[in-house]
Amino acid sequence: xxxxxxxxxxxxxxxxxxxxxxxxxxxxxxxxxxxxxxxxxxxxxxxxxxxxxxxxxxxxxxxxxxxxxxxxxxxxxxxxxxxxxxxxxxxxxxxxxxxxxxxxxxxxxxxxxxxxxxxxxxxxxxxxxxxxxxxxxxxxxxxxxxxxxxxxxxxxxxxxxxxxxxxxxxxxxxxxxxxxxxxxxxxxxxxxxxxxxxxxxxxxxxxxxxxxxxxxxxxxxxxxxxxxxxxxxxxxxxxxxxxxxxxxxxxxxxxxxxxxxxxxxxxxxxxxxxxxxxxxxxxxxxxxxxxxxxxxxxxxxxxxxxxxxxxxxxxxxxxxxxxxxxxxxxxxxxxxxxxxxxxxxxxxxxxxxxxxxxxxxxxxxxxxxxxxxxxxxxxxxxxxxxxxxxxxxxxxxxxxxxxxxxxxxxxxxxxxxxxxxxxxxxxxxxxxxxxxxxxxxxxxxxxxxxxxxxxxxxxxxxxxxxxxxxxxxxxxxxxxxxxxxxxxxxxxxxxxxxx
Numbered sequence: 351x352x353x354x355x356x357x358x359x360x361x362x363x364x365x366x367x368x369x370x371x372x373x374x375x376x377x378x379x380x381x382x383x384x385x386x387x388x389x390x391x392x393x394x395x396x397x398x399x400x401x402x403x404x405x406x407x408x409x410x411x412x413x414x415x416x417x418x419x420x421x422x423x424x425x426x427x428x429x430x431x432x433x434x435x436x437x438x439x440x441x442x443x444x445x446x447x448x449x450x451x452x453x454x455x456x457x458x459x460x461x462x463x464x465x466x467x468x469x470x471x472x473x474x475x476x477x478x479x480x481x482x483x484x485x486x487x488x489x490x491x492x493x494x495x496x497x498x499x500x501x502x503x504x505x506x507x508x509x510x511x512x513x514x515x516x517x518x519x520x521x522x523x524x525x526x527x528x529x530x531x532x533x534x535x536x537x538x539x540x541x542x543x544x545x546x547x548x549x550x551x552x553x554x555x556x557x558x559x560x561x562x563x564x565x566x567x568x569x570x571x572x573x574x575x576x577x578x579x580x581x582x583x584x585x586x587x588x589x590x591x592x593x594x595x596x597x598x599x600x601x602x603x604x605x606x607x608x609x610x611x612x613x614x615x616x617x618x619x620x621x622x623x624x625x626x627x628x629x630x631x632x633x634x635x636x637x638x639x640x641x642x643x644x645x646x647x648x649x650x651x652x653x654x655x656x657x658x659x660x661x662x663x664x665x666x667x668x669x670x671x672x673x674x675x676x677x678x679x680x681x682x683x684x685x686x687x688x689x690x691x692x693x694x695x696x697x698x699x700x701x702x703x704x705x706x707x708x709x710x711x712x713x714x715x716x717x718x719x720x721x722x723x724x725x726x727x728x729x730x731x732x733x734x735x736x737x738x739x740x741x742x743x744x745x746x747x748x749x750x751x752x753x754x755x756x757x758x759x760x761x762x763x764x765x766x767x768x769x770x771x772x773x774x775x776x777x778x779x780x781x782x783x784x785x786x787x788x789x790x791x792x793x794x795x796x797x798x799x800x801x802x803x804x805x806x807x808x809x810x811x812x813x814x815x816x817x818x819x820x821x822x823x824x825x826x827x828x829x830x831x832x833x834x835x836x837x838x839x840x841x842x843x844x845x846x847x848x849x
Contacts, residue, residue, distance in 0.1 A: 353506035355447070355483055357476050359516035359523070368455030370414070371424040371446045373462055374404040375431050381461035383512070388415055388423060396423070405429055407441040407825050411449040424449045431465035437760030439471050443478025444826030456509045469518025472511055473526040476519075479509065480530035481826040481833075486541040525655045529840055532651030533833035539643035540819055540831030544619035544636040548591040549667035552618060552639065556596045556646055556665070562653035569595040574706075581685035582666050582706040585699045588623055588676025589669035595707065596642075598649045598663035602656060609660035610847055611717035612649075612839060613707050615700045615724035616642030616667040623670050623696030624678055637831060638700070640818030641723035642667060644835030651840050658848045664711045666703040670696070682781045686710055687803055690781040698785045700726045701799045709803045719748050719808035721842075722800065723835050725815040729792030734764055736816035739834065741765045742797035745808035751846050752810055752838070758845075760824075761838035763812065772798045 362383045372384040378397045385393065392415045396402070402410045406429035414420035426446045428434060450456050460467050460475060513519045539547065539555065547555075553568045560566050571592050574583055579595070586593035596616075599609070617638040621627060627635065642665035649663045677683075681693045683702070687709045691702065704722055711720055730740040739756075741763040743749035749765055756763040772794050775787035783802065787795035797811045817834040827833070 353483070355479060355507045355509050357479065357509050357511065357523070359472065359511050359513055359519040361516055362459070362461070362512045362514070365420065365457040365459065365512075367419045367421070368457060369422045369424060369450055369453040370420050371426060371450070371456060371458040373428050373442070373460065374402065374425045375428050375463055376404045378404060379463040381459075381463045383461040384459045387459060388418060388420075396425070403427065406438060407445040409445045409449045411451070422451070422453065428462060431462040434471075436470070436474050436758055439474035440478035440481065440760070441825040443475040444482035444824070447479045447482040448825070450507055453507050456507050458509060458511045460511050460513045467513060469513070469515055469522040472513045472519035473522035476511060476523050477526040477530055478826040480527070481533060482828065484534050484537060484829055486538065486829060486831070528651045528654035529837055531654060532647035532836045532840070535650050536643040536647030536833040536836050537829050537831040539646060540637045540640050540833075541829065542636070544669070547636075548618050548669055549586070549594045549616070550591065552616060552642065552667050553594040553596050556598060559598060559646070559649055559653065562650065564649055564653045565599040565601070567597040569597070577710065578684065578686045578688075579706040579710070580683040581691055581702045582668065584677045584681065584683040584693065585617070585623070585670050585702050586668040588673040589671040590673075591669045594667040595710070596665045596667060598646070600649055600653050600657070600661040602652065602658050603660040607660050608718050609662045609715055610843070611662040611664065611711050611715060611720045612645045613704065613711055613720055613722040614642035614645035614663070614665040615639065615704055615722070615726065616665045617700055617703065618667060618669050620670045620697070620699065621672055623672060623676050623699060625695045625697040626672055627697060634820060637819035638725050639667070640725045640814055640831070640834070641665075643831075644723050644814070644818070644833070644839070647833060647836040648839045651836060652843065657843060659843055661843070662711065662715050662717060664707050666707040668703055670699045685803070689783065689802065692778045692781040692784040694784050695786045698796070700724050701785060701796050704800055705803045708800060708809075712805055712807050717807065719745065719810070720804060721748075721752070721810045721812065721839065723812045723814055725818050726813045727793040727796050727815055729796075730813040731816040733766070733793060734816065736821050738762045738764045739817045740793055740813035741810060742768055742794070742813070743810040744768065744801060744804070745810070748808050748810050751842055752812070755838050755841040755845060759837040759841050761817070761834055763838075766794060766797070768794065768798060768801060773801070
């Protein structure tokens with residue numbers, strides 16, 4: 351969608367033209383490599399005149415001082431270098447990119463006073479640049495303005511990052527670049543309007559992963575009917591756009607080793623069905639497939655970086671619409687598991703899609719664990735706001751691994767409870783269960799519903815309703831669609847299940 355900057359790495363050298371980016375620690379401290387660009391006296395004067403404090407991810411752009419061949423000078427604050435985390439390096443990269451304007455040639459002096467900048471740090475900085483550079487403007491006939499800020503579109507700059515060990519930085523950046531591709535793919539999918547991206551079109555996008563040696567299989571309604579997926583198909587029956595179930599397999603580990611599995615909710619548009627949503631804000635329901643987008647982006651990332659692990663990704667793709675054939679409140683459907691469900695609210699549809707997708711995944715692949723992602727409930731936003739996703743799990747080890755991955759990447763999670771007291775709230779006299787409970791604890795009740803379809807397999811449910819779309823902008827995410835989940839799950843895989 352957006353122009354992508356070109357990024358390379360080199361050893362420290364004199365910066366003689368273009369735009370120079372320097373890191374400034376708290377108290378105005380800079381590394382010797384940065385000081386040599388314009389000299390300490392000029393730097394001190396710029397800092398004093400602008401009252402720049404060097405707070406984390408704060409930035410300043412100024413015309414280069416007289417006597418240099420530079421065009422502009424950009425300062426990016428790091429705060430206390432000793433306290434920088436991986437996510438902070440993304441913030442620094444995003445903040446720097448936001449200040450380079452239309453510069454064609456940019457040199458970043460990635461050095462800190464009394465602190466080493468590793469290859470991983472440099473790669474994370476570059477990742478922040480790539481994520482900040484994203485914009486969704488493919489349907490604009492007049493280019494040149496960004497979505498929200500009215501600022502001029504950034505050019506595809508040539509950015510050279512000067513580091514102590516460019517070889518290590520380049521090696522680490524290969525993985526970071528794969529992550530950026532996966533995140534931005536997920537963003538593209540969520541940002542697409544629903545008239546362009548329905549279940550069939552989403553499945554076609556997934557088939558493009560074959561180019562990366564991902565095995566892709568697409569099930570149509572006839573296939574799913576044979577399997578008994580009445581829960582998923584019931585959601586889709588009100589739309590003229592047929593459902594799809596997409597299965598993605600990446601075989602990067604040992605041949606017969608059980609895979610790890612990720613399952614995504616892919617409601618390409620959610621009108622609420624007969625239990626129709628209010629008109630205000632309904633346009634945002636094009637993003638109700640954020641879980642499926644994250645799973646697709648994750649498989650793209652893992653395949654691109656040749657992750658040494660066997661992975662299955664499954665996404666249920668439907669459109670929930672109002673029609674004479676639409677599912678009614680009070681209907682009873684039979685899931686693939688054989689369990690019957692009384693549908694009391696057709697707007698509680700995501701759990702119906704996931705019920706069959708999870709059961710199918712577990713029965714066919716017998717994975718080590720399953721993690722599902724879904725923009726499932728508004729209730730999770732009431733509980734946690736929009737800065738953390740809800741984490742529900744039947745396995746403490748998996749829950750801890752996910753939580754740690756969230757802390758490391760900045761895609762943070764908070765664990766929520768499950769238990770018999772919540773489970774009994776979905777019992778009904780008319781079927782094995784109903785798809786809603788009481789007005790309280792809605793996110794927990796939805797998770798409790800999903801738990802009935804995973805058996806004894808280790809499982810976690812991530813409710814990303816508040817983080818996948820419309821989340822607050824950050825230094826490295828200015829898009830309505832954040833791509834939440836790709837970096838989190840890539841880190842989970844990298845730290846715990848490879849090699």
